[in-house]
Amino acid sequence: MLSEQTIKIVKSTAPILADRGVEITTHFYKTMFEAHPELLNIFNHANQKQGRQQTALANTVYAAATYIDQLEVLLPAVKQIAHKHRSLMVKKEHYPIVGEFLLKAIKEVLGEAATDEIIDAWAEAYGVIAQVFIDIENEMYEEAKNNKWEGFxxxxxxxxxxxxxxxxxxxxxxxxxxxxxxxxxxxxxxxxxxxxxxxxxxxxxxxxxxxxxxxxxxxxxxxxxxxxxxxxxxxxxxxxxxxxxxxxxxTAPAGDFVLDEASDKPLYLISGGVGITPMMSMLKRTADHKANRPVTFIHAAKNGEVQAFRTEVEEAVIKLTYSQKYFILENPTAEDRENHRFDAEGYLDSQKLKDIATETDAIFYVCGPVAFMKNTIGNLATIGVKEENIHFEFFGPSINLKEYQQA
CATH class of the missing domain: 2.40.30.10 (Translation factors)
Structure with missing residues (x-):
């Protein structure tokens, strides 16, 4: 348990972290990798180059400061990140290294504003937060071990x-x-x-x-x-x-963006581009094991040349008792038009979604590019879908629904 004084100090730093969080995390990664280049065997270099990892960590640190006295609020996000850590083989021995260089980054970026009192409070808070991650990830490692799959x-x-x-x-x-x-x-x-x-x-x-x-x-x-x-x-x-x-x-399969197989509610699988990949697993599983469940499959792509799995989707849909499929192409080719390879042209906008998603008390899964997901999630909310019924996967560092809605 954290002391009241520590909680007060950490929460008071939230506005600073909101303003300078990315600057701190960028400095953190730079200095940590200089001292521990072996960690570059774990981290996604592309996300580092693009600044996505730095932004994701800054958001996480800001959230931790804001909810340091209500860490249970962050548990869903913590579990999502923990899945990624387990999948990448982040181990408990890495956390002291991260803590050391994160505190150094806060001190070096903020300078005199980062008093000893603030650094001590954050050191205490980091210890508690790190232990939450370690405990959850240990459970995940044990699960993989029980399934006879340890490491790579x-x-x-x-x-x-x-x-x-x-x-x-x-x-x-x-x-x-x-x-x-x-x-x-x-x-x-x-x-x-x-x-x-x-x-x-x-x-x-x-x-x-x-x-x-x-x-x-x-x-x-x-x-x-x-x-x-x-x-x-x-x-x-x-x-x-x-x-x-x-x-x-x-490494062993990971992630909490998973099909709710126990539910009998109508299922909407909505994807854009390569976001179709997890939807294929969900669609085919449902077709094979719960064919009476109503399923609506919606996929948006630029054109038929880049669209994948058309035949597999059609074969799976045939197995379902109650099903619909919609292929939406942004810029159909002449061949797409000649062979009638799409159901609608343009983007999956609010009107198209409203026409298709007639059952708002359903379970919705969304995956695709950031702009596609932001628009789709917003449009689902507009037509009356409850937030708890919307599930999504972001291909990259973890991000939560509220950040999408506020982006």
């Missing part, structure tokens, strides 16, 4: 399939011949690669895009931009250099 495990690519002009699927089986593990529809795995010319290992997280209990795991990777300093290192390497027979390393 080698998987062989048994099939490589092009799904669209920019998305390719990799079908994976354990290299040791062991059983393919179960997972919850919507979860992701961390892929670790050693790439020639790169000093450090590269990690990326990809949603599992097929139903559980298959003879394989499947990830479906979008080819990202080719700027070697930001996006594209891992996705381009997978597309260009990993083929059938090759091996890659994975």
């Amino acid at each position: 495990k080698a998987f062989k690519v048994v099939k490589k399939q092009k799904e669209s002009s920019i998305i390719t699927s990799f079908y994976l089986q354990p290299a040791d011949g062991s059983t393919v593990p179960a997972f919850s529809p919507g979860q992701y795995v961390t892929v670790r690669l050693s790439v020639e010319g790169e000093e450090y290992l590269l990690n990326r997280q990809y949603s599992l895009s097929d139903a559980p209990n298959q003879s394989h795991l499947r990830i479906s990777v979008k080819r990202e931009g080719e700027n070697p300093t930001t996006l594209g290192k891992v996705s381009n390497y997978l597309h260009d250099h990993i083929g059938e027979g090759d091996e890659i390393e994975l």
Whole structure:
């Protein structure tokens, strides 16, 4: 338990962290990596280059300061982050390192404003917050251990399939011949690669895009931009250099963006672009195990060339007793028009969503680019969907719904 004085001091620093949080976290990562370059084997370098990780950490620290006397409010966000940490193999021994350099960053950025009293209060608060993460992550590590999957495990690519002009699927089986593990529809795995010319290992997280209990795991990777300093290192390497027979390393499935299989409420699966990947797992699972559940599948893409899984969606929908599917293309090609490959043109705006989502007392899952998710979540709220019925996955450092609504 934190002392009343510590709580008072930490809460009083919240406005400062709101104003200078990113400056502090940017300095934190810079100095920590200089002192501990081995940690670059864990962190996503692209997120660091783009500043996404720094912003996410700044938001987390600000939230911790604001709710330091009500940490239970942050528990859903903590669990979401803990899933990512477990997937990346962040261990309890890393937390003292993070604490040391975070406190140093606060002191060095704020200068004289960061009095000894403030630093001492934050040291005490950090210890409590870190222990919350450690305890939750220990439970997750134990769960993976019980499922006989500790750390990174080698998987062989048994099939490589092009799904669209920019998305390719990799079908994976354990290299040791062991059983393919179960997972919850919507979860992701961390892929670790050693790439020639790169000093450090590269990690990326990809949603599992097929139903559980298959003879394989499947990830479906979008080819990202080719700027070697930001996006594209891992996705381009997978597309260009990993083929059938090759091996890659994975950690056990993780994530709390998962299908509520116990519910009988109507299900809406709404995705944009490569956000379709976790939705495929949810759709196929429902079609195979709960075919009477009403399902509406909505996918938005630029055009038919980049859209993936059309045939798989149609095959799954046929299995469902009550189902609808909508493909919305922003700029249909002439071939799209000739072959009637879409149900609506343009964006998934509020009117389209209102016309399709006629059952607001339903469960909604949303995944896709930031702007798509922001608009869709806002539009769902506008048509009367309760916040607790909206679930979403952000491909990147963790962020919460309120931050989307306020963005």
